[in-house]
Amino acid sequence: MNDLVLLHAFPLDARMWDVPGALTPSLRGHGQPDLGTVADQVLGVLDERGLEKVLLGGCSMGGYVAMALLRRAPERVKGLVFVDTKHTADAPEAVANRHAMADRVERDGVGEWLVEAMLPNLLGPDASDTARALVRTMVLEQRAEDVAWWQRAMAKRPDSTDLLESLDVPSLVLVGEHDRITPPDVAAKLAVTLRRSTSERIENAGHLPPVEQPGEFRARLERWRGQVGI
Numbered sequence: 008m009n010d011l012v013l014l015h016a017f018p019l020d021a022r023m024w025d026v027p028g029a030l031t032p033s034l035r036g037h038g039q040p041d042l043g044t045v046a047d048q049v050l051g052v053l054d055e056r057g058l059e060k061v062l063l064g065g066c067s068m069g070g071y072v073a074m075a076l077l078r079r080a081p082e083r084v085k086g087l088v089f090v091d092t093k094h095t096a097d098a099p100e101a102v103a104n105r106h107a108m109a110d111r112v113e114r115d116g117v118g119e120w121l122v123e124a125m126l127p128n129l130l131g132p133d134a135s136d137t138a139r140a141l142v143r144t145m146v147l148e149q150r151a152e153d154v155a156w157w158q159r160a161m162a163k164r165p166d167s168t169d170l171l172e173s174l175d176v177p178s179l180v181l182v183g184e185h186d187r188i189t190p191p192d193v194a195a196k197l198a199v200t201l202r203r204s205t206s207e208r209i210e211n212a213g214h215l216p217p218v219e220q221p222g223e224f225r226a227r228l229e230r231w232r233g234q235v236g237i
Contacts (some may be wrong), residue, residue, distance in 0.1 A: 011109070012061045013088075014049065014069030016215060018117075018125065018154045022050040023066070026228070030056065034072060036156030042164055046075035053083060055166065062237055064088030064179075066227075067189065067215060068157060074167040077174070086180040086237045088203070091214050093189045094167040094197050105162040108156035116151050131185035135172030138219050143225040171200045177235040178204040181227060183212035183219065205231055 011029040015021055021031040032052050034045045051071065053061060063084045065073040070092025079083060098103065112121065122143050129142055178201040182194035191208055198206035207227055212219040 009083075010058060010061050012049070012053070012063050013217075014063075014065035014072050016067035016069055016091075016129075017150050017157050018121070019142065019215075020149070021216050022141065022145055023215065025217065026225055030058075030061075034069075034157075036153050036160060040159035040163065041073040042072050042158050042160045043079065045072050045160070046079055049076055050080055050083065059083065062086040062088065062232075064090065065092060065210055066090040066162060067092050071161060071164050074157075074170060075164070077167075077170055081174065084176060085233065086176050086235070087174075088181070089194075089197060090181045090216060090224075091183055091186050091189050091194070092197070093193050094171055096164060096166045097162055100160045100193045102236060105158040109158040112151045112154045112158075117147060117149055117154060119147075121154070122146050128187050129214045131183060131211060131219060133185075133211045134213065134219050138215075142215065168200055172196075172202070175202055177237055178202075179228065179231045180204055181216060181224070182206075182208055183214055183216045184208055184210045185213045186213045190221060205234070207231075212215040 009028055013024050013026060013029050013031045013035065015023050020033040024031045028085060032049060038044055060083055063073050063076065070089045073087065125146055180194050180198040182191050194206060198204040209216040209220055209223055217219060217224045
């Protein structure tokens with residue numbers, strides 16, 4: 008899977024992926040908040056590794072970064088894996104909530120308050136203690152400046168409907184059965200927007216199937232790759 012690139016969710020890092028052989032960069036913000044900046048970082052990693060064309064995947068925020076990369080260099084992507092993400096811009100209330108969290112993390116730092124705010128929405132009701140511990144650790148170990156930057160960058164991302172409708176590459180859309188942030192009906196709308204999509208629901212998972220059901224996530228991905236020959 009050395010041509011597979013997976014981009015992590017917010018507010019986590021590359022440890023969320025348990026996919027041997029995949030390239031899983033940890034995303035960092037700098038400068039004015041804009042997901043295009045992170046997309047450029049990912050393209051730089053591809054250049055360093057000599058990867059001309061990749062299968063690009065992203066979970067939640069990682070999906071948004073993947074869309075930003077597609078705006079810059081669609082020719083570098085031979086297939087897409089979207090996990091618990093969406094293609095539409097945030098509604099005004101969601102934008103306000105993102106800015107409020109960014110302001111608080113700059114004021115109070117990363118702490119238990121952030122875990123308590125995020126964990127109920129990130130994980131499904133049946134998540135294991137191991138999954139909960141991993142997510143908690145990742146959240147607490149993020150830099151406050153990154154968390155604030157990510158939120159402000161996500162708040163200003165554009166609608167990607169036209170972008171995705173113009174693509175002609177195979178796409179896999181996966182969603183956790185119990186996802187409260189981007190539920191299955193949102194994933195269904197994303198799948199319809201893509202020309203060549205396969206859409207599947209992962210049972211007993213919330214917003215983070217690669218963490219909650221890593222074996223099932225890998226199995227779905229490998230099976231789809233075999234079906235589409237990518």
